[in-house]
Amino acid sequence: MKAIIKITMVIACLIVSFGSASAQQAASNTPKLNMGKVEPYEMVVTYNKTSHLIFPFAIRYVDLGSEYLIAGKAEDAENVLRIKASVRDFKEETNFSVITDDGRFYNFNVRYHPRPATLNYDLLTMQKATHRENVNDVLFEELGGNSPSLAGLLMETIYKRNKRIVKHIGSQSYGIQFLLQGIYVHNGKLYFHTELRNKTNIPFQIDYMSFKVVDKKIAKRTVVQEKPMIPLRMYKPLGVIRGNTTDQNVFLLDQFTITDDKVLVIEIFEKNGSRQQVLQVENTDLVHAKPINEMHLRIN
Known part of the structure; x- marks a missing residue:
């Protein structure tokens, strides 16, 4: 009887071990989202001053993460984005995203600061300095399957x-x-x-x-x-x-x-x-x- 109990316990342990190993193997074979994540740029904005971002190509799409921000393309400058805080001293971090005509997707995490040290950003210079020139590629309908x-x-x-x-x-x-x-x-x-x-x-x-x-x-x-x-x-x-x-x-x-x-x-x-x-x-x-x-x- 004791032998039967020992055999049963060994079989149960083997089943559990096999299931755990299978689960780990499946998890290791499953693509993780963070492998393809788009690293955000970090910036601060304020209420009384406007920040400008100069992109290498014309801006095609802008999405703001919250009502804390207001943004728009600069007049007669398709590649310049104006952005500032719409309310004073917001505490929660927010974000915004931009797609440009060359198919690049940009993401920005934004915090509030009453006196930002920097107001204007050149994205091309930042990309070269941080070696982030080869990022993602968004496909546009008019280009068909062309990148x-x-x-x-x-x-x-x-x-x-x-x-x-x-x-x-x-x-x-x-x-x-x-x-x-x-x-x-x-x-x-x-x-x-x-x-x-x-x-x-x-x-x-x-x-x-x-x-x-x-x-x-x-x-x-x-x-x-x-x-x-x-x-x-x-x-x-x-x-x-x-x-x-x-x-x-x-x-x-x-x-x-x-x-x-x-x-x-x-x-x-x-x-x-x-x-x-x-x-x-x-x-x-x-x-x-x-x-x-x-x-x-x-x-x-």
Whole structure:
């Protein structure tokens, strides 16, 4: 009888030990949330003064953790966020989150301080100083399955390599030369590489650019059929081309083709001036877009 009891106790201990080991093994194989956590930035705000955060890219989304905070984008500065306390001396820590156009997600833990030592923050400088440049990547609907950071890196690669692979599309008048340097394709998106040369002493202030598909034969039409093509991204903001200088840019659009009776028109307009330039792109140019090898970030 005593032997049976001992055997039963041994079996019970083995079952418990096996169950505990299995549970530990399952726990070790289960992904933990803290392995993918986004480390927050720490900052303080006050009631009488406004803090500013300068992000590397335009701000797309802001969410405040509580009513203790008020925030908004600075006027005419898409990458600057204004934030301050809406009540005095709040005791509980709160937070806010920001998503920028390059697909980066930022999280901030915020406390109140009557006299903050710092009011303004440059996020790019902070990222480089703390080696937090490679963080998370938020996917945007308009980019489909393309990573915003990868799209940005491809535009940067095209811009820095600055190769002219399209040599027959350009316009020149009033001392301004506008060139289409190249058309590239990657994962359902087209990248248009342009260059603007100002051969005069008068700066060329870019007002805006447009991409649109129009009929080739429009002379006899009273109503011109136009289809705007809105760029999803541009490598850098439109600005001023100073006298006797050259500048370039890269524009990201959804992949498309056109029929032989239509043409893609790319126009650039001068602010308070009339030196606008026009490029015409045929369907044969679009279908011969150069593929980009993302594995090596090399243009074939």
